[in-house]
Amino acid sequence: MTGLTVAGAVLASADGLATADEAHHPHAPESKEALDKLRAGNARFSTLQLHHEDFLEDRRDAAEHGSHPYAAVLCCSDTRVSPEIVFDEGLNDLFVVRNAGNVVTTGVLGSLEYGVLELGVNLVVVLGHEDCGAVKAAFHTGKHASATEDYLEALIRPIEPAIRLAKQLPGDLLENAVRENVRLMVGKVRSAPFVTDAGRPITVAGGIYRLRTGKVELLDL
Numbered sequence: 001m002t003g004l005t006v007a008g009a010v011l012a013s014a015d016g017l018a019t020a021d022e023a024h025h026p027h028a029p030e031s032k033e034a035l036d037k038l039r040a041g042n043a044r045f046s047t048l049q050l051h052h053e054d055f056l057e058d059r060r061d062a063a064e065h066g067s068h069p070y071a072a073v074l075c076c077s078d079t080r081v082s083p084e085i086v087f088d089e090g091l092n093d094l095f096v097v098r099n100a101g102n103v104v105t106t107g108v109l110g111s112l113e114y115g116v117l118e119l120g121v122n123l124v125v126v127l128g129h130e131d132c133g134a135v136k137a138a139f140h141t142g143k144h145a146s147a148t149e150d151y152l153e154a155l156i157r158p159i160e161p162a163i164r165l166a167k168q169l170p171g172d173l174l175e176n177a178v179r180e181n182v183r184l185m186v187g188k189v190r191s192a193p194f195v196t197d198a199g200r201p202i203t204v205a206g207g208i209y210r211l212r213t214g215k216v217e218l219l220d221l
């Protein structure tokens with residue numbers, strides 16, 4: 001990740017220095033176009049009509065033109081939910097940030113800030129999924145005393161408000177918790193300064209990946 005800087009600081013480039021505000025992002029489409037691309041890719045994946053197979057061309061493009069994702073995706077680390085696969089994309093298409101439970105942490109915000117301000121994406125998608133083990137685990141935080149640092153518990157503790165909300169809703173408890181977790185995390189990203197003060201419209205969307213159908217259901221948030 002060469003050229004990585006804090007927002008507003010200088011960007012190192014081959015031909016000199018430019019401020020982040022002056023950096024050009026000719027490959028980042030508007031958010032609606034980016035969302036349409038994701039929808040189309042997921043439709044291909046869910047119907048097993050995959051288009052993406054030319055990884056050699058991807059490698060050449062990435063080497064010659066640098067990193068040009070058209071969207072950022074925050075999703076769970078679950079092995080069943082790989083963004084490039086479920087959106088039928090290849091190298092240099094998506095800026096992906098992952099952890100167990102698609103939790104918005106300081107580190108996640110830093111990564112997304114890089115994607116928005118320095119790579120120029122106009123769309124951020126928070127992608128949860130059915131049967132999320134991290135969300136399940138968040139039902140039980142604080143119940144096990146541990147003599148050592150519990151890193152997992154620290155990671156998933158921000159899911160707890162979604163659990164409390166889900167318990168008040170009718171229907172399937174885990175399904176509701178997954179949805180409320182996505183809603184909660186979308187709200188956190190939307191209120192981050194790199195979104196509110198980006199100087200251009202940034203769309204933050206939320207979705208749930210369905211394990212059996214392979215479909216990403218975009219939420220109306």
Ligand SMILES: [Zn+2]
Pocket residue numbers: 076077078100101102129131132133134135
């Ligand atoms: Zn998960």
